[in-house]
Amino acid sequence: MKLTVVGGGSTYTPELIDGFARLRDTLPVEELVLVDPAxxxxxxVGALxxxxxxKQDHAGRIVTTDDLDAGVADADAVLLQLRVGGQTAREQDETWPLECGCVGQETTGAGGLAKALRTVPVVLDIAERVRRANPDAWIIDFTNPVGIVTRALLQEGHKAIGLxxxxIGFQRKFARLLGVSPAEVHLDHVGLNHLTWETGVRLGGPGGADVLPSLLAGHAGNIAADLRLPRTxxxxxxxxxxxxxxxxxxxxxxxxxxxTxxxxxxEVAEMERELLKMYADPELDEKPELLAKRGGAYYSEAAVDLAAALLGGAGAGPYQVVNAHNNGTLPFLPDDAVIEVQAAVGPKGAAPLPVAAVDPLYAGLIASVTAYEDLALSAALRGGRERVFKALLAHPLIGQHAYADALTDRLIAHNREHLAWA
Incomplete structure (x- = not known):
């Protein structure tokens, strides 16, 4: 089995490597290719x-290259974890929206749109090269904004799934609070990427008893603290x-x-500098503790389980939370919307499980952000100031024409080098 990681020079990668090493019985990787232009x-990263x-006696071969076409040749699956523009672009995404009184964040609001505009054309180019190299290869997208990127890939007919x-972070936390193994915890997880709610926590699978009410009764304060929201x-x-x-x-x-x-x-840029110093130590042969603060917790385990299921292995179980086409799962959304829900995953892809009627409290916001994502993808694929403006105007975190106009100007000014049409 050959796997390729595009963006393999990321400081995230040792987390992924650790998972491949520990879970080699689940995903027997024979060749792992790390592709990166840096x-x-x-x-x-490759040496570490x-x-x-x-150290973990994994017999797999690790190859590093800056040649994308060589790296994806004959790959069974390709994982995408790239960041167009690097941390410099991310810092801009997090700062210029604040000038208009709007949240500055890399996947949400105006900053998230900027990231989508930079990322979608690059990912689609990579995907087309993967398809030419091996049309049967699966593309697993971990690149944000995952929902929009996955929808772009699926719209172009690629064998893709979003992760x-x-x-998996909630699953692990709830398992600890309940004193059970993660495998026993099944989430009723519904929404869009980075816009989800756990509406049930079931023990033993989709038909298991829902323990969410008792979980909240005993641990609402703990859970709320992690979310940085009031317990009430x-x-x-x-x-x-x-x-x-x-x-x-x-x-x-x-x-x-x-x-303020x-x-x-x-913070992440400083962390990355420290991590790269650690990675340069020839004695280091495990992922450092600092990496846990970088983000992406349990990414490796989720990626291993997903890749194993797609490639015909057992994985951790029949159901996984993924980003896939709606196809009627949420009846208030178009079929080609990309939703994030529990799905049965196998070599033919993901089949979302039925979802109970969604409370209007969540359904309205899900529908609104889906409309924004549709406009965002149009702007990413076709360009133009007016399309950017309409996407920003539709976003529920913006929604005022004066803000949308000002943010459009700032977005284009800060991203001109990445926008072929600007």
Whole structure:
């Protein structure tokens, strides 16, 4: 089995390598190719990856290259974890929206749109080259914004599926609170990427007893603290929103916070500098603890399970939370919308499980953000100031024409080098 990681020079990659090494019985990788255009980072990450494999007696071969076509040739699956524009672009995404009093974040609001505009054309080019190299290869997208990127891939007919680590993070946390193994916890997870709610927590599978009410009764304070929302909000909702919902439920509070502290991008950039110093140590042969603060917790386990299921292996079980076509699962959305839900995953792809009627409290926001994502994808594929403006105007975190106009100008000014039409 050959797997390729595009963006293999990322400081995330040792997390992925650790998972491949530990879970080799689930996903028996014989060749792992790390592709990245940054040779110095790739050399450091690749060397550490080989040491991790060696320490854990993994017999797989690790190859590093900056040649995308060579890297994806004969690959059974290709994982995408790239960041167009790097941390510099991310810091811009997190700062210029604040000038208009809007949240600055890399996947939500105006910053998220900027990232989509930079990313979609690049990902589609990569995907086309993967298809030419091996039309049977699966593309697993971890590149944000996952929902929009996955929809772009599926719209062009690629064998693609989107992956996020939010659900597996909740699964692991709830398992600890309940004192059970993660495999026993099945989430009723519904929404869009970075716009999801856990509406049920079932023990043993989709038909298991829902323990969410008792979980909230005993641990609402703990859960709310992680979400950085008041306990009363979580109790009144009666469900567990993803932490990205704080950008909606406490927008103005978040804006004030972001204006008075260093950006997350600045924090991550400093963390990356420290991580790369660690990776350069020839004695280091495991992922460092600092990596846990970088983000992407449990990404490796989710990626291994998903790749194993798609390639005909057992994985962790028959159901996984993925980003896939709606196809009637949420009747208030178009069939070609990309939703994030539990699905049965196998070599033919993902089949979303039936979802109970969605409370209007969530359904309205899901529908609104889906409309924004449709406009965002149109802007990413076709360009033009007016399309950018319409996408921003439709976003529920913006929604005022003056803000949308000002943000459009700022977005284009900060991303001109990445926008072929600008």
């Amino acid at each position: 040779p110095e980072r790739l050399e450091l 990856a080989r040491r991790i494999f060696a 996020c680590n939010v659900a 909000v979580v109790e009144r909702l009666g469900v567990v929103p993803s932490y990205y919902l704080r950008y909606y439920y406490a927008h103005d509070e978040v804006v004030e916070e972001l204006r 502290k260093p950006s997350r991008a600045a």
